[in-house]
Amino acid sequence: xxxxxxxxxxxxxxxxxxxxxxxxxxxxxxxxxxxxxxxxxxxxxxxxxxxxxxxxxxxxxxxxxxxxxxxxxxxxxxxxxxxxxxxxxxxxxxxxxxxxxxxxxxxxxxxxxxxx
Amino acid sequence: xxxxxxxxxxxxxxxxxxxxxxxxxxxxxxxxxxxxxxxxxxxxxxxxxxxxxxxxxxxxxxxxxxxxxxxxxxxxxxxxxxxxxxxxxxxxxxxxxxxxxxxxxxxxxxxxxx
Numbered sequence: 001x002x003x004x005x006x007x008x009x010x011x012x013x014x015x016x017x018x019x020x021x022x023x024x025x026x027x028x029x030x031x032x033x034x035x036x037x038x039x040x041x042x043x044x045x046x047x048x049x050x051x052x053x054x055x056x057x058x059x060x061x062x063x064x065x066x067x068x069x070x071x072x073x074x075x076x077x078x079x080x081x082x083x084x085x086x087x088x089x090x091x092x093x094x095x096x097x098x099x100x101x102x103x104x105x106x107x108x109x110x111x112x113x114x115x116x
Numbered sequence: 117x118x119x120x121x122x123x124x125x126x127x128x129x130x131x132x133x134x135x136x137x138x139x140x141x142x143x144x145x146x147x148x149x150x151x152x153x154x155x156x157x158x159x160x161x162x163x164x165x166x167x168x169x170x171x172x173x174x175x176x177x178x179x180x181x182x183x184x185x186x187x188x189x190x191x192x193x194x195x196x197x198x199x200x201x202x203x204x205x206x207x208x209x210x211x212x213x214x215x216x217x218x219x220x221x222x223x224x225x226x227x228x229x230x
């Protein structure tokens with residue numbers, strides 16, 4: 001089955017700096033890669049995702065890049081703010097089309113702390 | 117995005133008892149899942165809740181311990197049976213719309229077993 005490795009496990013940055021979290025996956029058939037943000041006491045929130053037919057996707061201060069050949073994808077947060085502090089999870093799945101779906105396999109999570 | 121709610125939000129239970137967690141989703145969701153998140157850990161899929169039929173369990177999870185119901189499209193329950201302190205976790209309900217990749221999560225139920 002799919003295996004997703006996420007690094008680093010903790011990341012500390014100063015407000016305004018950039019943060020990068022990286023994930024590698026093992027199943028070359030995986031084609032959907034979401035990122036979730038989980039704040040303390042809350043459920044995971046989908047913040048951005050990318051499909052394998054795209055190399056990069058941006059949404060304001062957040063971007064995700066995908067390298068299919070190397071089987072890794074990364075989350076980039078620019079101009080970090082204290083409210084970005086949370087646990088971030090990457091995931092991978094294989095979407096087969098129509099009503100078929102693949103189970104999400106999650107990385108281990110990264111605790112991001114943004115210091116004011 | 118889909119709207120998912122869970123009840124209770126938290127509970128403290130005695131070992132040997134059972135707790136039933138409820139999950140309500142809005143009409144956009146056709147697929148429902150239950151996850152467990154142990155303290156400081158990642159998310160582990162327990163089972164897929166199937167409407168009107170038995171849930172599909174992942175390796176390591178059994179129906180006797182985690183019975184699941186889904187009587188209609190928008191509602192599901194997960195029961196944690198004969199609890200032990202090792203069952204202390206966050207239990208998350210999740211939903212996805214058929215034919216789409218995006219999967220959304222409820223706020224979670226924080227269970228402590230004494």
